[in-house]
Amino acid sequence: MLATTARIAIQARPFISQRFYATGAGASTLLLVEHKDGLIGGATLNALSAASKLGGSITALVAGDAPEAVAKQVAKYDGVSKVLTATGAAYANGLPESFAPLLVEIQKANGYTHLVTGHTAFGKNIFPRAAALLDVAPISDITGVSSEDTFVRPIYAGxxxxxxxxxxxxxxxxxxxxxxxxxxxxxxxxxxxEAAPTAETSDATQWLGESIQKSDRPDLGSASRVISGGRGMKNGENFQLLYALADKMGAAVGASRAAVDAGFVDNSLQVGQTGKIVAPELYIAVGISGAIQHLAGMKDSKTIVAINKDADAPIFQVADYGLVEDLFKAVPEMTEKL
Known part of the structure; x- marks a missing residue:
């Protein structure tokens, strides 16, 4: 069982995110670096900024079958005082059965008080397992750092x-x-x-492979413009309207869970509480009613535009601009005029 003592203060703030920052002095932080194809994952750089709010020293851990090139990149970032590398085929694909024991051994060897990573599939897969091995409770999806032991995080879908x-x-x-x-x-x-301490790796789990959908459009998680479709699109073929508009705007395409569950598009496009969390400069919601689960994934967008023929749709309550119109008329007109 996990043994932890925590004090929680909850403040109801519908659809508003708050961020608090404070600098600590005694923290010793280990940053787990996510990387792929020789590039640092974007979420790792955000996590590094959060780790800097804790104060103290930051050590980055880069693990993989050939981590040296990524380690050299990480070493050049502000706030990183040391980089540890763990080399081995067991670390090539982010299996938690290999990473969790490694984190535990490094923590025990160096006495880190904080271990930090991005709230991605990679981080969410590894950290709960590693925390359980040390009998502590993980603190997930933080949006603010108040002090070395106090953090801000959204609950109830934000x-x-x-x-x-x-x-x-x-x-x-x-x-x-x-x-x-x-x-x-x-x-x-x-x-x-430097080389990281060694740890035993498990052969109970084997990596068989992965299937990656490639697209010429920007990545949904990091795009500055996102166009998402919902149940109002009616079927998957109608998403071609959004693809055409996205290509004109240089935008990524997303979808609500309702559209994904209906089989309109692949679940890799899902935006929301159980999908991707995005905060682009411009978010266009097309045929999306605005369920709180979807809003949890996009409400931090700088500018939100909603297109829906239902004037009472909840999405208009959070939108900066709203167009009450049939999407099958509005979207082609927008595409034509761009």
Whole structure:
């Protein structure tokens, strides 16, 4: 069982995110770096910014079958004082059965008080397992740092903001990427790179492969413009209207859970509480009613535009601009005029 003592203050704030920052002095942080194809994952750079709010030193861990190139990139970022590398085929694909024991061994060897990573499928897969091995409770999806032991995170699909104080000696934290600016590299300084302590790896789980959908459009999680369709699209073929508009705007295409569950598009496009969390400069919701689960995934967007023929749709309550119109008329007109 997990043993933890926490004090939680909850403040109801529908559809509003709050961020609090404070600098600590005694934190010793290990940042788990997510990377793929030789590039640092964007969520890691947001997590690094959050880790910097804790104060103290930050050590980055890069694990993989050939982590050296990524480690050199990480070493150039502000706030990183040291980079640890763990090399092995067991770390090539992010299996939690391999990463969790590695994190535990490194924590025990160096006494880190905080372990931080992005709130992505990678981080959410590894951190709860590693925290359980050390008998502490993970703190997930934080949007603010109040102090070394107090954090802000959304609950109830973002309808309330909880300030959580953890009294665990070791804190495992995943960071919502949209709540923190990405850290920036500083070529003037470079952290030292060392080998990480070794850990036993499990052969109970084997990596068989992955299927990745490739697209010429921007990545949904990091795009500055996103166009999402909902149940109002009626079928998957009608999403071609959104694809055409997205290509004109250089935007990514997303979808509500209702559209995904109906089989209109693949679940990799889902935006919402159980999908991707996005915060683009421009978010266009087409034929989306505005269920709270969907709003939890896009309400931090800088500008929200809603197109729906139902004037009473909840999406208009959070939209900056609303167009009450049949999407099958409005979208083609927008595409034509761009």
């Amino acid at each position: 309808n309330a903001i909880a300030t959580v104080q953890s009294k665990d000696a070791i804190k495992f934290i995943t960071v919502r990427g949209t709540a923190f600016a990405a850290a920036e590299a500083n070529n003037a300084t470079e952290a030292t790179v």
